[in-house]
Amino acid sequence: MNTTQLFNQPLITFKRTVLMSMMAMSLGGISLSSQAQTPAQSNQQEIEQLRQEVQALRALVEQQQAQTATVIAPVAIAPIPVSTPATKPVMKIASGAEFNLYGNIRADASYQAEGGSATRMYNQINTVPLEGTGERSDEFKSTLSATRLGMDFKTPVGAGDKALSGKIEVDFLGGASFDNLRIRHAYISYANWLIGQTWSNFAVPDYIPETVDALVYAGGSIKRTPQVRHTSTFSPATNLVLAVEDPKDGSIKQRLPALTARLNHKLADNFMVSARAxxxxxxxxxxxxxAWGLGLGAKYDLVPGTTLKADYYHVKGDSSFVSYANPGVIAATNGDLLQSEFDSISVGLTQQFNEKLRGTLGYGYMNFDQSNAYIAASANPTAINKDLWQAWANVFYSPTKPLSFGLEYVYGEREAVVAAPNGSTKGEDNRVNAVAIYSF
Incomplete structure (x- = not known):
């Protein structure tokens, strides 16, 4: 029996009982009245009385049916409200475009125990002074140059649900002294295309272990280039990104842009890899x-809260994509072009201790291979490196969502291919970094 039948049954029974009682009362009244009158009069009056009673019964039945319909009318059940995650407020303009502002105020501080230079406080492992040749040891530095401001926007284009989206983001790390406004990202994207400046398709930051230093360490790269990019998606787990990029290599005369390719694949929910060329x-x-180069990156969540990252490069003839490389190409006195070649790797383990505290252990290494002719053609052979390495440990603490504090210790060395006049071939980078960030 369905719900409607369950509600109808007692009402139908009640209706039948009322009707039968009223008919019995009517018949009783007819019998009493017929005993007091003549047969002819009695018959005529009975017929009239029956007609009136039938009409009354009909009206009563219709009334009961109307009341029954009102009682058993289906009740609309209000849907149970489902909570949805809070989204960032979106602002709209008259044209229909949506945009939101974001950014942070970032204060960096560093104590340089050994090495370093007077002009900058961020990583400079490839140019730290050799021992005894003008190190800036035992020195405190601070800056707010990494403070950032950005805007994401989206606007409908044509019919359908497709939209044109983009980003503009700036900070103050421009210029030789790192205190000028510069563009970090400025691009638009539509469907599978992107045009503008953003992370290089070859030197991506996705697989670099986390650092407090805003410019990462040996073996990593945070290159952003003007580019035109197209993404082809083969499956939910695999896509191919092709791009033409301007690497902004000031050491050469550029006739053509660089060509880059990146294949991304998710082996499992906790394991991602990227192959690049x-x-x-x-x-x-x-x-x-x-010049050419190959790259391979991997990110693997060992267990929930524990992430391993690794990134490898092999590059010949280029110093514009991967940070801290020797000049990719230089000209000999006879006009021949001589190339540098290197391998680099960075690896790190990040542990999320709880929702407020995380930490990272990392290591980066670069090894260079260049000919004697390349070294001899260099204007400053002591600036040409044989290898670089850095190791670091940091913790980040976020007491509330908009605030984050970081503390880091890093130690690294560079070895030059030619000794300084005092015989030294080694330079050190030994320092403590701290950062405070308010995000909005």
Missing amino acids: MGHEKRINEDEKT
């Missing part, structure tokens, strides 16, 4: 060489 023509005067 780069090719670029290097020209000095009218001589040219082809």
Whole structure:
């Protein structure tokens, strides 16, 4: 029996009982009245009385049916409200475009125990002074140059649900002294295309272990380039990104942009890999060489809250994509172009201790291979490195969502291919970094 039948049954029974009682009362009244009158009069009056009673019964039945319909009318059940996650407020303008502002106020401080230079406080492992040649040891530095301001926007385009989206983001790390406004990101994207400046398709930051230092350490790269990019999605787990990029290599005469490719694949929910390739023509005067590079990155969640990251590069003839490399190409006195070649790796383990505290242990290494002719052609051979390495440990604490504090210790060394006049070939980077960030 369904719900409607369950509600109807007692009402139908009640209706039948009322009707039968009223008919019995009517018949009783007819019998009494017929005993007091003549047969002819009695018959005529009975017929009239029956007609009136039938009409009354009909009206009563219709009334009962109307009341029954009102009682058993289906009741609309209000849907149970489902809580949805809070979203960032979105502002709209008259054209229909939506945008939201974001950014942070960031204060960095550093105590340089050994090494370093007077002009900057962020990582400079490839240029730290060799021992006894002008180190800036035992020195405190601070800056707010990494303070950031950005805007994301989205606007409908044509019919359907497609939209044009983009980003503009700036900070103050421009110029030689890192205190000028500069563009970090400025691009638009539509469907599978992106045009503008953002992270290089070759030197991506996705697989770099976390650092307090705003410029990362040896073996990593945070290159942003002007580019035109297209993404092809083969499956939910795999996509291919192709791009033409301007690497902004000031050491060469550029005739063509660099070509880059990146294949991203998710092996499992906790395991992602990325294979990358780069090719670029290097020209000095009218001589040219082809530079190329390969990259491989991986991110693996060992257990919930414990993440391993690793990033590897092999590059020949280029210093514009991966940070801290020797000049990719230089010209010999006879006009020949000579190339540097290197391998680099960075690896790190991040542990999320709780929702407010996390920490990272990291290591980065770069090894360079260049010919004697390359070294001899350099204007400053002591600036050409044989290898670089850095190791670091940090913790980040976020007492509330908009606030974050970080503390880090880093130690690293560089070894030059040619000794300084005092015989030293080693430079050190030994310091403590701290950061306070308010995000909005």
